[in-house]
Amino acid sequence: MGLYDGMDATEVGSSAQVAKALDIPVLLVINAHGMSRSAAAMEGGFVSYDPAVRIAGTLLNRVGSERHVAMLKRVLQRPVYGALPRNNDLEMKSRHLGLVMSFEKEYDLKALASFMEENAAIDDILKLSCATRQAKQEGANGERSVRIGIAQDEAFCFYYHENLRELERNGAELVFFSPLRDDLPAVDGLYIGGGYPELHAANLEAAPAREQINKASQEGMPIYGECGGLMYLGEGIQSDLGYHKMVGALPGSTIMTKKLQALGYVEAEVVGSNPVVEIGKIVRGHEFHYSRFDCDRDATFAYRLRRGKGILNCRDGLVEHNTLGGYLHTHFYSYAIDQFIQSCKSYKRG
Known part of the structure; x- marks a missing residue:
């Protein structure tokens, strides 16, 4: 651009x-x-x-x-x-x-x-x-009410830095871990960003975090995955490297393609219950991927897209249990992130 x-x-x-x-x-x-x-x-x-x-x-x-x-x-x-x-x-x-x-x-x-x-x-x-006025930056909230795991390694590395700061500003302690190498840490919620899980699918399949995250999803932990995170939270990834099992928290599998499937800005209306953002809110971001996510037509989606392609028929944000995954890379400044924090607090309280 x-x-x-x-x-x-x-x-x-x-x-x-x-x-x-x-x-x-x-x-x-x-x-x-x-x-x-x-x-x-x-x-x-x-x-x-x-x-x-x-x-x-x-x-x-x-x-x-x-x-x-x-x-x-x-x-x-x-x-x-x-x-x-x-x-x-x-x-x-x-x-x-x-x-x-x-x-x-x-x-x-x-x-x-x-x-x-x-x-x-x-x-x-x-x-x-340095020639312009310096913007005043709001500091992070001193209280750390929840621990949110952030997947970060070679497979998951696409994050808006402002998103991480916004989580901290709203009281989250960020716990960085590698789904390729680490066990799932003791956290109250998960944020799995985009990246290249298809290039590391065999290692992700073999790593202990895969089944641990599935168990956490079944138990109702708030989990949010974007693009590569969606692919990882699904049942598997099919690529030139073969088929590899993924977490299985979301019903559907990823098929890698040679053709660009989507590129551009996205505007979505939240129409379904989910752990991240309230119904009725507008979410903005972008999508950019060379894959498709195959799921049932009666799957439950949180987003109806006003602009963009999404997963299926202008719908995005697949929901299962307390897990949300979509192709949409969101920017947390476009909506309040407090619902995700509250979801994590509720899970923490049990």
Whole structure:
């Protein structure tokens, strides 16, 4: 997604809208490979498209030589904060849902840091980021009333950081654990985010947490899974690596596909009882996946989508016992998370 790309043909949700709302400058990154004056036309287009967006300067990527950089600086109107030479050794790899994660060590982070320090004006860029007023950040609630397990490892790693902070702010103690390696910790609820469970399906199948989470679900523990979390909470995953059993807390199985199944913003109305959000609320987020989740047509869903695809017939948020799983990656700032906290408190009290 580019600077001005938002929901449909509007600016809603775009980086440009965020920059204007927060009154912060924009550093425009230009892929300068094979360009000279065309880079100036690109810069000019971005600057003039919406004058309310403060484009402070440019960072040139994939430049060819010092001569190339000098040529670009002559034609660009905004300050140039760096010029990154082409370097195939530092190219970041990607897969079907985006970049290879940093902890997979497919590239050298120290080498990347050195490369940036050598070729970009880091101090000047940092000064840009400090040029606006500092937002007041609300601290976390001091009382820790419930413990919520957060699945975090190679298989589950897609979280909005703000979601975790919002749980803490509402009184949750976050307990991070790995479904690949750890037993289920002593917690009052679970949050299983997105990731790549299909790449680790054999190990997830063999790990003790799988049956432990199933037992916790049967006993009514509030469990919330997003995308990869949905896949893990289902009965199994079918991929090129074969079929592997998963938790079995939700009725249905995941089929991996070569074709993109859904990508975009989602708006959902909560129409069914669930442990996370009250009926009647509106939930916003996004969906992005190369799988389908096969379940019965009479399955129980919490969400009716006003926008998006979901699991089945514009429905998402499959519910079983006190477990909720869906393809929707939600942002907790779009609705109050207190029902999830209350569900965890009720489970804790027994």
